[in-house]
Structures are given as structure tokens and as C-alpha cells.
Amino acid sequence: MSGAPQILEGLGVSEGIAIGRAVCVEYHFDEVYRFPLPVERLDEEVERLEGAVRQAEQELRKVHRGKTTQKLRDEIGGILEAHVLLLKDRALLDRIEDRIREEHVNAEWAVHRTTAELAAQFEDIEDDYLRGRNQDLLDVGYYLLRALQGVSHHDFSEIEGDIILVADDLPLAEAVRLGRNQVVGFAIGAGGRTSHTTIIARSLKVPAVSALEGVTALVTDEDPVIVDGELGRVILHPTPAMLEQYRQRQKELKSLDTRLLATRNIASVTRDGTAVILLANIDLPEEIEDAVAYGAQGVGLYRSEFLYIEKSPDLPTEEEHLEIYRRLARGVAPGPVVIRTYDLGGRKLARELMQTREENPVLGLRGIRLTMARPEIFRTQLRAVFRVAVDHDVRLMLPLVTRVEEVRRFRAFADEILDELEAEGVPVQRDFQLGVMIEVPAAVWIADRLAREVSFFSIGTNDLIQYALAVDRNNEHVADLYQPLHPAVLGMLRFTVEKARAAGIEVSLCGEMAADPRLVPLLLGLGLRRLSLSPRLVPAVKERVRSHSIAELTDLAEHCLKLPTATEVVEALDSFLATEKSPVREGPLKEDALSLATREDTT
């Protein structure tokens, strides 16, 4: 269908431009209804079921053959094969057919009830992993229901061309799976700037716009769509002129990217010769190639929870941890890899692990609190880190630390694990490097005392801003108040840097702030010399580093620290940048590069 162009304003959460056709996806499964059938219709219903089995099998085979990487095929091939066998298993089908005939009901109901009942029987299985295999059965039930209801499965391998995925919200695993395949852009209803879906989109270099409330109601499958991750816009039914304009911009961005890639071997130093170390934030191990390609000097933040999310519902094994840490360390050697211990704050997986429901998870069991509450899970990760650290520069970092006791308790726990490994005759690195995230105002305030316990700090601005300003960054209603340049935030950054310097330990910044080239002058002026950011943004930030001298930036920061409002800080930065001779990027820079700060004007 076609229509007039329509521009939807959202948040550009992953840069770049994608042009494609819409595919709307809903992840809430339609309710299954029970219809009584007359006896004479039962044969027909059983035939419908058999037809659905054939169709579901065909779809599965298509997925299996679909355009994916060899690696992905190896991973999922055996499981898909098992699903095909289950789908055709007479033991399952006979039960479903019996139910249709005995209860005189529709096939959907019989499939739904039978698979649910059988899945429930798995609950008695002792082994966690095998008990979780009822998921395979539920998946098969899902394929059958989809086939019966005439809805195609959410696998796009059979769709030709570029797909823009439109959804209200996206389960994380789905985002990973789809982003790796045909999906070239995401248009998401929910979510703010730093939700996990957007992090995934960025990692996979898929342009994404979020906070498009009600987007699925506006879009029909096959609609032509442009996702403009730069301006945070989604354009439905673009005119030919718009399409042309965007294709042009796509080309420009590509050549810019090539130019920036060429900066890989240029040193990251200021005009007056101060080295600024640029590190990469990594979620998925495959990003390590990007980190190297774009010139990152190490990994400043590996968010290890992604390993747990990818493996969910299983837990990653010690060997799986080990393999990923080695891969990262080898990729950036001799640079360091900072592994942040898993931080599943407020997430569903965390709630499942803990079997708790918290009223206010952001203020609850997350970060180091969660990890120390489940030592048996933490132990696996730590064993792997201590083993890898023997011959690689991997460092450990604890999230959400608010008290010195947490560091001490962690050290005692670490000693226990080191002893255990040594008793097993496994070589370990006893003298490992330990750091803490500074992401809660309490940690800022005791930074001098924390500095005596650890060898580095990393400032996590996303959470620090959220906790300091009492703003949930994912809540669209208050997202305007999430101001990275709030005077309180700047003050805390300066304070933390000073305390780290006084104690002679390293301090880096790994939040979103480090990734905005326009904020780099201010961060350097505040005394930061290590920044950790998305690999793709390293070249742009490096160019920024190279175009200033520390002396002028210190003055800029001193001036900004005295300003009373975020708006005035933005103005000061803008006028400073306006004097620039060679802007970092040409073309329509995000109009709202500093939008989160400037939006204050509207409130």
C-alpha cells in the first residue's frame, strides 16, 4: 500500500541511514481460543493439523537453509533438526489428534493444551539444562500455532531485500538474531537512548530510532520506510525525492567512515602532545574486530552480562567465559581488557536468577550486590578471569559499588577462589588488577577511600546521571531531564578525577558522554585522559582530541564548572566549538547532538 509521506520523530539511538521495507513484529502471542466442533468436522480438523505440520516443517527447513553465516548455521542447525523431529513425532501428534477427537475441539486449542501439558511434565526433571529443554517443545507448539493461524514465523530469511523491523519492543535475543540477518534498520516504539536494544543496534551497526510511541499501529508490512538514525526520524512512504536525498546521504556517510577508518594508526594526542587513551566498549565478542579496525587501544568496558543474556536460559560455563576473554585479549593485545562483572540490574534474567520481584529494581539488587548475592554464579566468571589473567592483560571491574566493604568482601571472595584454583594446580594471576565503577553519587563522595582499595576507576556516566538527577533515562516522560551537562554531573566528574589523581590511580570514563565528540573538549578539560566508547566512534573522538590543546580545554572546563545551568554549559561549548577551523564532520550533524541538555529550554 502507499500513502502520503509521514515523518515520525523519535530518538536516534544508532547512527546511520537505512532504507527498506517494513516488517511489523509483535512478540505477544495471540490468545488461543477453544472452539467446540461438531463430530463430522473432526476429520477435517485433523487434516488441518497435518497440513500445519507440513507447513511448519517447510518453514523450519527454510530457516535452516536461509542466508546466515556458517557459524550461526552450525550453532542452530542441530537444534532446528531436533525441532523438525519433534514436529513430526507421532508421540506428540497422536496426543494432539486424540485431543481433537476426544474433546471435539479446534486444532489450535489441542496444540496449545497438549504442548503446555507436556512442557509442564519437564518440571520434574532434576537437571537444570534438560528441564529447560521444554522450550524446544514450546517452540514447536509455537510453530504449529503460527502455521494454523496462517501467520508466518518471525524469520525473515525468505524475504528478499532490506528489512526495517518495526516493533513496540524487542526482546534482546531477538534483536541480536535479527540484527545479524537481513534487518538493516530498527524502528522501535519503546525505549530511550540507552536501552539494551539500542546498544545492540549500535554494536551491529544497524541504524535505529526508538521512542516511536504506537509505531506498529502506523506502519503496514511492506511499507517503504527510511530510518534516519542521525536525526532520530522515521519516514513512512517517502517521496522519490526524499529517497534520493537519503541515498545520497548514505553514500556520504560511507565515504566519511572510510576516511575515519584511515585514522586508525594516527596517535591519539592533543596539539600540545598529551596522550589520550581511547578504549572500546564491547558487548558482543565479534565487535573486537571493529575495535581494532577503528583504532581502539584496548577494551575499556566489556559488559559481560551480554554473555549471560545470549546464553539464557542457560548459564555460561567457565570455558565459555574463558574463550571470550581470550578472544578479546588477543584481539587488542598489548592493550588491556577491562571486564565488568555481570550487571543484570533490574532485568528479567536477574529476577529469574534471584527469584525475586522488586518494587524498584534500579535501587535494588543489581551490580555488585547481585553478583555477591549469587556467589556460585559469580565464581564461574571469576575463575575464568583469574586463569586468563595469567598471560593476558585482563582486569576486573565491579559495577555499582557504593561502599568500601563491598570491595573488601569481594577481595576476600577472590582470595578464596584463587586458593581453590591453586589447590587444583591451575595457574592463576594472584596479583590481578581490580577497579570499580563510579556510577553512584555515594561512590563519588568516598572516591578517595575507594582509591586506596583498587587500582583504577571507571566513571559510568549513564547510571551516575540517572542516580544523581533522579531521572530514569528510559522513561520518556522525564527523558528531557536526563542532562549529561547538569552542573552537578560536571562537579562529580571533576571531583572523581581529582581524587583518583591524588591517589595515583587511573581513571577513565565509559558512559555515553565519552562517545559524543562534541563533549570531548570538556571531558579532557576536566582532566580525563582515558575514554571508553563504541568502537565506531573512536575515529571521530580521536580527531577531536587532536584538534585541541589541553591548556585551552582546562580554561573551558573551569568556565563551564562555574555555570549555573546545563543550557549555559551547552552554549559555552557551542561557542567554543564555533571557533573550530575544521569541524569533525561535515553535513547535517545531528541537529540535536546535545539535545538532552538543550531540551531544558522547553520545560
Next chain:
Amino acid sequence: MIERQIEVSNRLGLHARAAAKLVHLAGSFESKVELVLAGDVVDAKSILGILMLGAAQGTELTLRCAGTDEQAAFDAITHLFDDRFDEDS
């Protein structure tokens, strides 16, 4: 009929992929092939039954083969278990 104890020795136990291999193999023989665990008898040609056994690493099962090619079936399946379903290297 041949009947003997076998052990599930692969790390993940009889999960989906391993079960799929077993079903394919069992299905290639004429003989009836069954697994017995704690009184539950399941058809080794049905993946559903195998999955529902929930046989983890270290589980002792009884393998029972009966039919014209029972010896060949028994040997092949024992071999698959001994090889840990080609999973653990």
C-alpha cells in the same frame, strides 16, 4: 532381544541435539529400540520421549533392542553414547 546398561557421558546429557542424533540413528534400524529409566520405557525413535526422560550426564539407562538387526542397532547406539554424541572435545 539385547538389553544392557549404558551411561550418558556427554556433558549436556540427552538434550535436543543429542536426542536428534539418537532418533536418526535408531530410526535407521528395523528393530524396536527402547530406553528404560526408573521404570519409564521410551521409544528411542521418538524425540519427545527421549527429551522427557531428562537424562543428564552420568545417568545410567537401559538400552533395549529387539528385531532382525538388533545387534547392529545395539552396537551403533552404544557407540554413539560412548562417543558422547561427538559433542565434547
